[in-house]
Amino acid sequence: MxxxxxxxxxxxxxxxPWGEEINYWAQRNLSGTLPPSRKRYEKKLAxxxxxxxxxxxxxSREQGVVYEIGCGWHLAxxxxxxxxxxxxxxxxxxxxHVRAELVNSILGYMKEDHRxxxxxxxxxxxxxxxxxxxxxxxIDLMVPGDSRSTGMQTESIDYIYSQEVFExxxxxxxxxxxxxxxxxxxRDGVISLYICYSDHxxxxxxxxxxxxxxxxxxxxxxxxxxxxxxxxxxxxxxxLRFFRQAGFKVVEETVSRPVNWQEQLSRFPICDDxxxxxSMEELSITSARIVLKKCSR
Ligand SMILES: C[S@@+](CC[C@H](N)C(=O)[O-])C[C@H]1O[C@@H](n2cnc3c(N)ncnc32)[C@H](O)[C@@H]1O
Numbered sequence: 001m002x003x004x005x006x007x008x009x010x011x012x013x014x015x016x017p018w019g020e021e022i023n024y025w026a027q028r029n030l031s032g033t034l035p036p037s038r039k040r041y042e043k044k045l046a047x048x049x050x051x052x053x054x055x056x057x058x059x060s061r062e063q064g065v066v067y068e069i070g071c072g073w074h075l076a077x078x079x080x081x082x083x084x085x086x087x088x089x090x091x092x093x094x095x096x097h098v099r100a101e102l103v104n105s106i107l108g109y110m111k112e113d114h115r116x117x118x119x120x121x122x123x124x125x126x127x128x129x130x131x132x133x134x135x136x137x138x139i140d141l142m143v144p145g146d147s148r149s150t151g152m153q154t155e156s157i158d159y160i161y162s163q164e165v166f167e168x169x170x171x172x173x174x175x176x177x178x179x180x181x182x183x184x185x186x187r188d189g190v191i192s193l194y195i196c197y198s199d200h201x202x203x204x205x206x207x208x209x210x211x212x213x214x215x216x217x218x219x220x221x222x223x224x225x226x227x228x229x230x231x232x233x234x235x236x237x238x239x240l241r242f243f244r245q246a247g248f249k250v251v252e253e254t255v256s257r258p259v260n261w262q263e264q265l266s267r268f269p270i271c272d273d274x275x276x277x278x279s280m281e282e283l284s285i286t287s288a289r290i291v292l293k294k295c296s297r
Contacts, residue, residue, distance in 0.1 A: 010226035064158025070165030178246035
């Protein structure tokens with residue numbers, strides 16, 4: 001699909017108060033990205049395993065209280081964390097995306113894989129989603145929630161993870177979200193983040209590069225940056241500065257970039273907003289896995 005088509009659809013959906021519902025309908029009936037396929041579930045499982053590996057490597061407890069920022073539509077990662085044996089998972093999202101039928105499709109895959117017993121409850125048509133998630137899966141669903149002010153107790157969380165969320169948060173909110181993470185995280189707690197820095201239209205349009213959005217100034221980009229799929233275009237160095245300012249140290253960092261990044265970055269003129277602010281090496285990073293701990297204060 002041409003990225004302009006996706007952009008147009010999202011801009012139109014975003015104009016309506018029920019834009020989220022239309023977006024959901026379109027994801028089910030047009031793009032086919034929902035309900036999640038088995039392949040998608042397996043991808044989420046692999047991503048959750050990577051976060052758990054970070055917790056095992058840098059944390060002090062085998063299990064502990066977990067907080068997910070941006071749990072999304074189907075809760076795949078929170079449910080997988082339940083199957084890893086974590087007893088208490090706080091799953092927060094600013095949007096109340098969660099849908100029972102999507103959660104059920106993930107539970108179905110987990111049953112097929114024997115990750116949960118086959119008698120584990122699904123969410124019925126009139127089921128209380130919050131109650132079933134809490135009682136059967138140890139998930140405290142916090143939607144809509146405010147990641148700047150979670151209401152959680154100070155130093156009550158062992159592990160925080162977030163997958164492909166921080167690139168969707170407005171820059172001015174990030175310091176307060178990180179300050180809240182600092183407050184709720186235990187002294188020896190661990191944060192594991194995966195941030196995707198690519199132009200997200202590249203997911204649907206392979207005729208562009210993951211760097212496509214560098215051609216647009218902030219003003220020009222506004223028309224492509226639908227509120228339904230907002231991306232902040234911050235670069236990895238910006239996040240490193242935010243983490244440092246919030247009192248965290250990076251204990252592990254894995255950045256990714258395409259092998260031919262130099263050639264891809266030379267295909268079009270990069271606008272001055274990016275060219276004057278970042279080196280080409282900084283611009284080349286398309287995703288990062290970052291593990292944080294608190295600096296001792
Ligand atoms: C691309 S989805 C990723 C969902 C999930 N982490 C996954 O990997 O399947 C991004 C999610 O981040 C959520 N989000 C955006 N800003 C947020 C914020 N300030 N606090 C919490 N969640 C946020 C969105 O509502 C959306 O559900």
